[in-house]
Amino acid sequence: MKIPVLNISQFKESAPLNDVYINSFSDHIQRNKDLINKPHSHNFYLCVLFTEGTGTHEIDFNSYSINPGRVFFLKPGQTHFWKFETPPQGYIFFHSQEFYDFKFLNHKLHSFPFFYSNQNPPFLDITPENLQKLNLKFKEAYTEYSENNLLRELKIVNSLNDIYIELTRVYTVDINIEKLSxxxxxxxxxxxxxxxxxxxxxxxxxxxxxxxxxxxxxxxxxxxxxxxxxxxxxxxxxxxxxxxxxxxxxxxxxxxxxxxxxxxxxxxxxxxxxxxxxxxxxxxxxxxxx
CATH class of the missing domain: 1.10.10.60 (Homeodomain-like)
Known part of the structure; x- marks a missing residue:
């Protein structure tokens, strides 16, 4: 039995848009429980913010606790699955590399430290103050994805990039920036x-x-x-x-x-x-x- 490799088109979307998916986490696991109830990998980049819930997230045989304020990042090819002890809440988004790279020709995904190397930790803990601010940014991206307004795709790309920048600033607060740059x-x-x-x-x-x-x-x-x-x-x-x-x-x-x-x-x-x-x-x- 091979590990299933999931692609974006398999996930049930409220409003289709090529190469990107955004949802509340509770709705995501309910809609796609048949896809994600066993170990699998993806062919896209993934980011999850937890605002509620506890459990375990296994990524490539390393176990990480799920807690409010924790963010997870996954690159294409990594194997993972979730095991929850209490009901999770938060937001999830994922997108192809092309979705990002075609919009930002001079800035690549690997420039973000959480996607820079498989050696870097695939998670980040957010303080309560930052969590409130980031939760609003995730919510804004989700709202834009759920509606069909003018320049919707451009707004979504900019929202996700804004989230990545904010997460990078927190991720690198104790890291030598010269090494990363x-x-x-x-x-x-x-x-x-x-x-x-x-x-x-x-x-x-x-x-x-x-x-x-x-x-x-x-x-x-x-x-x-x-x-x-x-x-x-x-x-x-x-x-x-x-x-x-x-x-x-x-x-x-x-x-x-x-x-x-x-x-x-x-x-x-x-x-x-x-x-x-x-x-x-x-x-x-x-x-x-x-």
Whole structure:
């Protein structure tokens, strides 16, 4: 069984508009409960603001608590699901990369720190004062989406961009802005993550990625170290382990076939690698997860 990849057109909309969706969160989960009641991924960018409710949000096998004032961000390809303890309230929106990039030719989504790298935390906690202000901005975007006024799409794009800017200011309040605003390093890291995502099964050594990026392995490690305080080898290993966890939990393949899918020479080597990185064997992980 493969993890379902959801697209925007599958979600029930109150007023159709290409490549974007906005809703109150309570209505969203009620309308689309058959789509989101099990782990899935998306082919779009997603942002959720919770004003009420508690529970757990699992993103790529990491669990995060759901609380009032918490905002979550997801990039295309990330696997997630919700588990609620008390009824949630808030707002949700998502959109394609094209919806944003075509409107802002000189500013890209990856410039926002929560979309800049998979290494950055996928959530943000809002203070009560900021929550009230942001709730109004989400509500305004939702109201505009629900109606059919003149220049509706332009107003929605500007509303979402305004929300992203406000969230970025809160997100980066304790972060070195100089690090985030280094376009050369940001571009290299983003290109590296894309390359790893495409090639990690067959290419597991840093030199391959450095050669593809036309830089030395030493410089590539410097970029990764300065931006996210890791090594290139760590990024490659983490992507392999993430895919291994997805296959172990969400597929019915036996573990030997999973090792083959990930292009390990044999299951013994895969099991040793997995245990070294996670502290447990693939079989132990499958048993523990369920």
């Amino acid at each position: 280094s376009p050369g390093y940001i571009n290299i890291l983003e290109a590296l993550e894309h390359l790893i995502n495409d090639q990690f099964k067959s290419e597991k050594l840093p030199k391959f990625y450095a050669d593809k990026l036309c830089i030395t392995t030493k410089h590539l490690n410097r970029v990764v170290k300065q931006t996210i305080n890791k090594t290139t080898s760590q990024l490659i290993s983490e992507r392999i382990i993430l895919e291994a966890k997805r296959l172990i939990v969400h597929s019915h393949e036996n573990l030997a076939n999973i090792a083959e899918t990930l292009e390990f020479s044999d299951y013994a080597y895969f099991s040793k690698f997995f245990k070294l990185k996670t502290g447990m064997t693939p079989l132990d992980f499958r048993k523990k997860y369920f």
